[in-house]
Amino acid sequence: MRKVKVGTLWSPSLTKDLGKYGIYSQDAMDRILQYERSRVDREGGCFSGLLLTPEEKGGADKIKSLIEVLKNCTRLIDHLGWYDETSLCVLLTATEIEGANLFAKKVRDILDSRYQNGTYPHYTLELFRYPDEKHYKESGNNAEEKGIYKNNKLRIDTRLIKRLSRNMPAWKRLLDIFGSLFGLVVLAPLLALVALYIKIVSPGPVFYTSVRVGYKGQNFTFLKFRTMHVNNDQGMHSQHATNFITRSDIPMEKLDEQDPRIIPGGRILRKTCIDELPQLINILRGQMSLVGPRPCIPYEAESYLRWHAHRFNIVPGLTGLWQVSGKNKLTFREMIALDITYSRKMSLALDLKIIFLTMPAIIAMVGESVARRLFGDQKAYE
Numbered sequence: 001m002r003k004v005k006v007g008t009l010w011s012p013s014l015t016k017d018l019g020k021y022g023i024y025s026q027d028a029m030d031r032i033l034q035y036e037r038s039r040v041d042r043e044g045g046c047f048s049g050l051l052l053t054p055e056e057k058g059g060a061d062k063i064k065s066l067i068e069v070l071k072n073c074t075r076l077i078d079h080l081g082w083y084d085e086t087s088l089c090v091l092l093t094a095t096e097i098e099g100a101n102l103f104a105k106k107v108r109d110i111l112d113s114r115y116q117n118g119t120y121p122h123y124t125l126e127l128f129r130y131p132d133e134k135h136y137k138e139s140g141n142n143a144e145e146k147g148i149y150k151n152n153k154l155r156i157d158t159r160l161i162k163r164l165s166r167n168m169p170a171w172k173r174l175l176d177i178f179g180s181l182f183g184l185v186v187l188a189p190l191l192a193l194v195a196l197y198i199k200i201v202s203p204g205p206v207f208y209t210s211v212r213v214g215y216k217g218q219n220f221t222f223l224k225f226r227t228m229h230v231n232n233d234q235g236m237h238s239q240h241a242t243n244f245i246t247r248s249d250i251p252m253e254k255l256d257e258q259d260p261r262i263i264p265g266g267r268i269l270r271k272t273c274i275d276e277l278p279q280l281i282n283i284l285r286g287q288m289s290l291v292g293p294r295p296c297i298p299y300e301a302e303s304y305l306r307w308h309a310h311r312f313n314i315v316p317g318l319t320g321l322w323q324v325s326g327k328n329k330l331t332f333r334e335m336i337a338l339d340i341t342y343s344r345k346m347s348l349a350l351d352l353k354i355i356f357l358t359m360p361a362i363i364a365m366v367g368e369s370v371a372r373r374l375f376g377d378q379k380a381y382e
Contacts, residue, residue, distance in 0.1 A: 024081025041307035048100035055122040180283040204230035212295035223278040227266035292317025293339035311339040324357040
């Protein structure tokens with residue numbers, strides 16, 4: 001195998017990352033794809049790739065022959081490995097889909113010219129591009145110019161972003177199920193009292209529902225106790241959210257203190273986070289987790305930079321690393337950084353630590369709010 005400098009980025013030794021037939025393992029390719037995605041998200045540009053899937057079990061010799069063809073076609077800056085258990089992947093760094101199409105044609109021509117001697121099995125070629133813009137430049141009606149070889153089954157693969165999203169571990173889902181059920185049972189009297197109170201002080205529904213952006217960028221219906229009057233103007237919050245997303249130097253403080261839309265007692269429910277408790281139902285449904293990034297509103301996501309979308313790699317949560325690390329004192333950029341850090345370091349121990357730190361964090365936040373009201377902003381932070 002040719003020497004590949006990039007191997008040292010993923011582990012202390014290159015051989016540790018090598019899989020079957022001496023090319024990158026599936027885990028190693030996942031890390032390389034994540035690295036390239038992060039680089040593109042921060043610096044701009046794109047990358048493309050080719051998947052080659054043999055359609056028959058040709059044995060080790062035939063697979064090795066396919067690998068040798070791919071090796072001979074790739075550049076030093078490209079990466080060759082296993083995309084999954086059956087498909088080979090060539091990641092083409094800093095390459096547009098047109099360049100990937102030319103690469104695919106080169107591979108196809110070599111394989112087709114040598115197929116007659118029985119060395120190479122039937123195969124399927126697929127292309128992917130990141131970021132996936134869902135459309136590619138087309139010229140004329142020639143299938144090859146569109147990047148789709150009909151006879152040889154070359155098509156565009158759009159599964160990459162979903163692949164790079166981290167699957168929820170079984171332990172995390174079990175923790176969510178037991179934790180949400182326990183919370184709903186133990187807190188049932190409190191939930192009933194809050195619901196009755198909202199009905200008394202403000203006409204309208206007990207729950208506030210809205211669309212939020214969750215795992216893999218999928219929308220879901222988000223539940224909260226209603227703490228605002230019905231039919232209020234969302235423009236104020238939209239502008240506020242845009243300000244802390246586009247500016248990196250302002251803390252993510254809520255509008256609660258001066259927001260006229262909040263019902264009597266609503267500030268207390270919001271400050272103590274009691275209004276968030278109905279999200280235990282979202283957790284039981286699998287739409288959220290006990291621990292994870294807070295789900296954002298679609299109009300907030302529209303203002304995100306590309307690298308911000310890494311927070312959608314995992315299921316959103318009721319609490320998270322941001323909540324126990326300063327919350328409203330932090331900037332939006334700091335929140336995103338904490339969300340991405342959690343997605344990479346997620347573990348049972350970290351989840352339990354965040355859960356146990358959440359209540360002290362809420363108590364501290366309430367204490368600061370009370371001190372601010374009694375003594376003013378300066379005294380609250382002395």
